[in-house]
Amino acid sequence: MGRAPCCSKVGLHRGPWTPREDTLLTKYIQAHGEGHWRSLPKKAGLLRCGKSCRLRWMNYLRPDIKRGNITPDEDDLIIRMHSLLGNRWSLIAGRLPGRTDNEIKNYWNTHLVKRLRSQGITDPGTHRKLAEPGEREVKRRRSNKNTSNKKQNKSKAKLILPAEKHKVHLPKPVRFTSLPLPRNDSFESNTITISPSQGRDQGSFGTGDSFLVGDNDRYGLVNGSDLECQSPVPTTNTLEKLYEEYLQLLEIDDRQDQVLLDSFADSLLV
DNA sequence: AATTGATACAACCGCAGCGAA
DNA sequence: CTTCGCTGCGGTTGTATCAAT
Known part of the structure; x- marks a missing residue:
């Protein structure tokens, strides 16, 4: 096999x-x-x-990836969407322009789980204060992966921490442009110039017409003029739209109509 | 200054879905 | 219908960096 x-x-x-x-x-x-x-x-x-x-x-x-700290709006959206969709990171990422499923997954695991717990939500996976029998899960496939290892134990131990320790991080390099790349298509309108020998200084971030691709000294600069520079951060309007959309969903959620939720989740796949 | 522990996130692994043959 | 290969996804691990001692 x-x-x-x-x-x-x-x-x-x-x-x-x-x-x-x-x-x-x-x-x-x-x-x-x-x-x-x-x-x-x-x-x-x-x-x-x-x-x-x-x-x-x-x-x-990918040129359309937005790097940098998750904004409070995005943060809230992730929590709301997770409450509806569960660990379907790719679906959640699909609603956060420029964010990747991996990034959201990491953010969830490192920040939000702890925070929700500190807020009294004992089961961030389901956003419930108390574990309830028969709770629905939007679990995907795998069911019995009994990999209890030291890492997991370590993680569990971490989750008991009462409060999140606040850290200030330097903003990660930002990629401007939200143009989707068609599969098997050339980049004619998305030219990127990478020169690893230039600009090895994080201080270059956001200055002049160049910005970093990658972090610290591992990556070179991208000439901003070569890119389609669109809003690096979803506008408030965009987020408001998304909020409206999910507020409607929350109403549905109130009715505990899993069928509708599932069909919504399916619709996101389109 | 050195050591240890915690944190964040990039990268890997394995499986499921899907389409083509 | 079945098989096979490719792709995408979510869970997990590895490691660099930071903070505390």
């Missing part, structure tokens, strides 16, 4: 991506578009698994 691994792991790079790998991947996708992940690494000259390339692109290199 068991499928063959997505690719032979022999001789492939793993772990953090280097600026050179990022450049190779970006340039290849600029030229050939997304997709065909399996064959992409070879064609792009990367010693990476296709899956790894896809992940790197989707979560980090």
Whole structure:
């Protein structure tokens, strides 16, 4: 049983991506578009698994990714959407322009779970104060992965912490443009110039007409003039729209109509 | 200054869904 | 209808960085 691994792991790079790998991947996708992940690494000259390339692109290199701290509006939206959709991170991410499912998942696990618990919500997974029998779950597939390891125990221990410790983080580099990249399409209108030898200074962030791609000294600068610079942050209007949409859903939720909720969730997939 | 623990997030893993053959 | 391969998703792990001691 068991499928063959997505690719032979022999001789492939793993772990953090280097600026050179990022450049190779970006340039290849600029030229050939997304997709065909399996064959992409070879064609792009990367010693990476296709899956790894896809992940790197989707979560980090895509030009429409917005980096930077989650805003309070986004924060609230994530909580509301999670209460409706559960751990369907990709659906939630789909409603937060520029945010990736991985980012939202991480944010949920590192910030929101703790915060909800500190607010007395003992089960952030269901947003309930007390565990209730027969609670509905929007669980996807896996059911019995009994991987209780030290990490998990550690995480559980963390969740007992009474209050979130507030930390101030430097803003992560921001990618401007929300143009969706059509699959297998070229980047003609989305040219990115990456020069790893330039601007290795986080202080460059947001200054002049250039901004960082990536963090700290690992990545180069992108010339802002080469990009379609659109609002890096959803406008208040956008968020208000989303709020309205979900307030309506909350009304539905009040009626505890799971069928409707599920159909809504399905509609998001369209 | 060194060590230890906590935190954040990038990256990996394995499985399910889906379409093509 | 079945099989196979690719892609996408969510859970989990690894590790760099920061804070506390």
